[in-house]
Amino acid sequence: MTLLVHKYGGSSVADAQRILNVARRIAGVRDTGAQVVAVVSAMGDTTDDLIKLAHSVAAEPEPRELDLLLSTGELVSCTLLAMALRGLGYDAISLSGFQAGIRTDTTYGKARIFQVDPARVQKELREGRTVVVAGFQGMTEDMDITTLGRGGSDTTAVALAAALKADRCEVYTDVEGIYTADPRVVPEARKIPEIDYDEMLELASYGAKMHPRAIELGAYYQVPIYVASSFSDAPGTLIYHGPHGPRGPGESAMENRIKVTGIAYQTNVAKITVRSVPDRPGVAAALFEPLAAAGVNVDTIVQNTGVERTTDISFTVNRTELARAVREVQALLKKLGGTEVVTDPGLASVSIVGSGMQNSPGYASRMFRILADGNINIDMITTSEIRISCIVQESQVKEAVRLLHRGFHLEQGP
Amino acid sequence: MTLLVHKYGGSSVADAQRILNVARRIAGVRDTGAQVVAVVSAMGDTTDDLIKLAHSVAAEPEPRELDLLLSTGELVSCTLLAMALRGLGYDAISLSGFQAGIRTDTTYGKARIFQVDPARVQKELREGRTVVVAGFQGMTEDMDITTLGRGGSDTTAVALAAALKADRCEVYTDVEGIYTADPRVVPEARKIPEIDYDEMLELASYGAKMHPRAIELGAYYQVPIYVASSFSDAPGTLIYHGPHGPRGPGESAMENRIKVTGIAYQTNVAKITVRSVPDRPGVAAALFEPLAAAGVNVDTIVQNTGVERTTDISFTVNRTELARAVREVQALLKKLGGTEVVTDPGLASVSIVGSGMQNSPGYASRMFRILADGNINIDMITTSEIRISCIVQESQVKEAVRLLHRGFHLEQGP
Numbered sequence: 004m005t006l007l008v009h010k011y012g013g014s015s016v017a018d019a020q021r022i023l024n025v026a027r028r029i030a031g032v033r034d035t036g037a038q039v040v041a042v043v044s045a046m047g048d049t050t051d052d053l054i055k056l057a058h059s060v061a062a063e064p065e066p067r068e069l070d071l072l073l074s075t076g077e078l079v080s081c082t083l084l085a086m087a088l089r090g091l092g093y094d095a096i097s098l099s100g101f102q103a104g105i106r107t108d109t110t111y112g113k114a115r116i117f118q119v120d121p122a123r124v125q126k127e128l129r130e131g132r133t134v135v136v137a138g139f140q141g142m143t144e145d146m147d148i149t150t151l152g153r154g155g156s157d158t159t160a161v162a163l164a165a166a167l168k169a170d171r172c173e174v175y176t177d178v179e180g181i182y183t184a185d186p187r188v189v190p191e192a193r194k195i196p197e198i199d200y201d202e203m204l205e206l207a208s209y210g211a212k213m214h215p216r217a218i219e220l221g222a223y224y225q226v227p228i229y230v231a232s233s234f235s236d237a238p239g240t241l242i243y244h245g246p247h248g249p250r251g252p253g254e255s256a257m258e259n260r261i262k263v264t265g266i267a268y269q270t271n272v273a274k275i276t277v278r279s280v281p282d283r284p285g286v287a288a289a290l291f292e293p294l295a296a297a298g299v300n301v302d303t304i305v306q307n308t309g310v311e312r313t314t315d316i317s318f319t320v321n322r323t324e325l326a327r328a329v330r331e332v333q334a335l336l337k338k339l340g341g342t343e344v345v346t347d348p349g350l351a352s353v354s355i356v357g358s359g360m361q362n363s364p365g366y367a368s369r370m371f372r373i374l375a376d377g378n379i380n381i382d383m384i385t386t387s388e389i390r391i392s393c394i395v396q397e398s399q400v401k402e403a404v405r406l407l408h409r410g411f412h413l414e415q416g417p
Numbered sequence: 418m419t420l421l422v423h424k425y426g427g428s429s430v431a432d433a434q435r436i437l438n439v440a441r442r443i444a445g446v447r448d449t450g451a452q453v454v455a456v457v458s459a460m461g462d463t464t465d466d467l468i469k470l471a472h473s474v475a476a477e478p479e480p481r482e483l484d485l486l487l488s489t490g491e492l493v494s495c496t497l498l499a500m501a502l503r504g505l506g507y508d509a510i511s512l513s514g515f516q517a518g519i520r521t522d523t524t525y526g527k528a529r530i531f532q533v534d535p536a537r538v539q540k541e542l543r544e545g546r547t548v549v550v551a552g553f554q555g556m557t558e559d560m561d562i563t564t565l566g567r568g569g570s571d572t573t574a575v576a577l578a579a580a581l582k583a584d585r586c587e588v589y590t591d592v593e594g595i596y597t598a599d600p601r602v603v604p605e606a607r608k609i610p611e612i613d614y615d616e617m618l619e620l621a622s623y624g625a626k627m628h629p630r631a632i633e634l635g636a637y638y639q640v641p642i643y644v645a646s647s648f649s650d651a652p653g654t655l656i657y658h659g660p661h662g663p664r665g666p667g668e669s670a671m672e673n674r675i676k677v678t679g680i681a682y683q684t685n686v687a688k689i690t691v692r693s694v695p696d697r698p699g700v701a702a703a704l705f706e707p708l709a710a711a712g713v714n715v716d717t718i719v720q721n722t723g724v725e726r727t728t729d730i731s732f733t734v735n736r737t738e739l740a741r742a743v744r745e746v747q748a749l750l751k752k753l754g755g756t757e758v759v760t761d762p763g764l765a766s767v768s769i770v771g772s773g774m775q776n777s778p779g780y781a782s783r784m785f786r787i788l789a790d791g792n793i794n795i796d797m798i799t800t801s802e803i804r805i806s807c808i809v810q811e812s813q814v815k816e817a818v819r820l821l822h823r824g825f826h827l828e829q830g831p
Contacts, residue, residue, distance in 0.1 A: 019474050057496070068500045083474045102560055
């Protein structure tokens with residue numbers, strides 16, 4: 004029997020009417036004979052509202068308490084969806100994260116799943132029920148409730164799909180799939196019917212809507228992930244096994260694919276530069292170890308060796324973490340031997356992503372040329388196997404996305 | 418070290434400001450050196466709002482789903498109170514019902530506690546923390562979440578006090594204690610400084626604000642329960658060990674107590690009468706067993722044998738259960754051999770309560786005389802060891818309370 008794990012985001016379950024819509028959608032799938040496990044996020048802005056409530060009683064809410072508080076958001080939506088399904092005549096049961104066997108470490112606020120015990124979910128499926136699971140949450144070995152961080156419900160869904168050996172994990176959201184670029188920025192952006200995990204990982208890390216952790220997990224356990232809209236029946240995007248996966252060579256869309264799959268961008272990037280640090284071993288570690296210990300997420304890192312045996316080290320963080328990161332770096336400045344800390348809070352990143360690029364040179368230079376012709380200055384550059392990213396002024400990033408989408412002819416399709 | 422269990426009702430934690438007030442109150446108690454376990458209800462109307470939400474997606478929400486949904490209300494308030502305490506510099510931790518070791522049967526919506534495992538609470542107390550526990554909820558052996566029914570948070574508090582061998586369970590609410598009658602109905606009603614469990618049980622069952630299950634539990638485990646206002650420092654009412662408890666005979670206020678302790682009333686009473694049932698053994702069982710199986714709570718039962726070897730059986734239910742009860746009874750009518758089912762939905766009960774009454778005759782006749790002089794007709798009468806109740810028209814019940822309060826001179830005190 005086909006077993007599908009569905010995931011519905013906050014906008015898909017934002018009110019009673021939308022929850023009933025989701026219930027009808029699941030009912031339709033049940034009518035085809037498939038089994039469904041549905042993972043849900045909290046309704047609409049519930050999580051943000053709960054965070055505000057916490058801040059109304061305490062300046063710095065304890066992370067453990069905050070997690071137990073936030074976990075209620077998904078409990079509300081999952082029980083309501085189970086009730087709605089029963090109301091339509093389809094047997095259903097809701098399970099909290101811990102009831103669904105989601106076991107995590109104790110990193111409150113961004114816990115990692117270390118195990119999924121699917122016994123209870125399997126028992127309920129055997130009894131013919133649709134199982135509705137509260138996403139975003141789990142339980143530690145000490146029976147404390149944790150949350151998985153933003154995008155955690157995607158991770159819950161893929162982890163359950165892996166543990167249950169589901170045929171597919173279907174992520175329903177408010178967009179119809181993965182696009183070559185953000186359609187709000189590039190009107191001619193094209194929906195991508197299929198994309199492999201690595202490409203999706205780069206797109207997700209740099210702007211497209213899907214949590215990279217979930218994709219990593221999907222890639223590791225070879226769970227096919229289908230991203231589509233919960234508000235329409237338009238076909239979505241399948242994030243699938245690479246060419247070495249179950250797909251046969253004859254079926255692969257790989258060979259005919261154009262080299263650049265999509266353009267991603269990310270705003271709210273801030274850059275911190277530590278000037279004139281002595282160019283000696285261990286300086287980078289002395290800077291980034293304390294930052295990591297302080298929980299500052301560092302994105303791009305660039306080190307430029309200058310004259311006179313000193314170097315400038317630059318790195319980017321999300322703008323919301325800038326003040327904290329600067330405090331940490333200022334405290335380290337003397338020990339590092341640097342002269343000053345300089346910041347630029349108004350940056351963004353733009354990336355071209357495509358697994359086809361790795362064996363084909365010339366993409367980087369073409370990207371730089373397109374940006375230069377558009378009078379867009381490049382502040383920093385980083386590359387991965389299948390991605391080239393440039394840090395630019397935030398005010399220019401949308402124009403950069405449009406220019407690159409056009410320059411690489413992404414509107415034309417494979 | 419003194420260990421107190423506090424319980425705060427929904428109105429005491431209705432918003433952030435009130436939660437901070439409760440936190441300051443607990444902080445004050447902590448400053449005296451006492452340990453505190455605080456049990457909280459959901460904020461304000463949260464539970465009612467969640468029930469409405471459930472009914473917006475399903476006509477008849479599944480009880481199990483509803484319980485998991487409703488349990489979120491207390492999780493929100495308990496995490497917020499723990500955060501508020503930490504914000505004031507007092508170490509605190511919130512525990513859900515199941516984390517606090519509350520184990521229940523599987524009667525969703527009105528589960529009974531069968532065990533409290535206090536290990537986790539004790540561990541947190543040993544670490545010097547105030548423990549904030551989500552009231553009203555527990556977990557079954559299959560790890561399903563249950564709720565204890567209305568007033569369940571009182572029961573959680575007393576059960577925890579019993580399991581922890583706490584010195585006292587203090588129930589903070591929006592009234593200053595237990596009164597000789599509802600002060601909104603009888604302006605001269607007097608606060609009762611001390612009352613024993615049995616009297617309180619009768620008062621609580623018939624209108625005063627404290628869940629009878631909690632009092633039963635307190636009586637069984639001899640937990641002194643102190644009821645007071647969370648909005649003032651006025652002394653409240655101590656529900657204490659009876660004369661056979663730890664209180665010495667010299668300290669007892671028992672001997673000088675007037676015979677009637679208080680007047681209780683209850684509105685929303687509906688009466689169902691099954692007419693002309695054959696007067697033979699087993700008829701009552703044939704009626705009430707199916708009603709019990711259908712979950713209909715029957716209060717007063719009166720059977721009047723008439724002429725011609727038939728009898729009328731009357732009983733009362735809460736008005737909200739009338740339609741369901743009538744459906745059940747109609748289905749049984751033929752089997753019972755009755756002629757018709759008659760209902761009166763507009764009734765109320767009024768009771769005089771006092772343990773002193775049991776050895777002193779004449780209270781019943783005096784009660785009936787007071788009501789008769791007030792032109793209040795009595796529809797049904799029931800008595801217990803320490804209570805005499807009359808069912809009257811709902812429109813007359815408040816006048817009945819006032820007349821009885823005056824007639825038994827309750828404004829004068831012991």
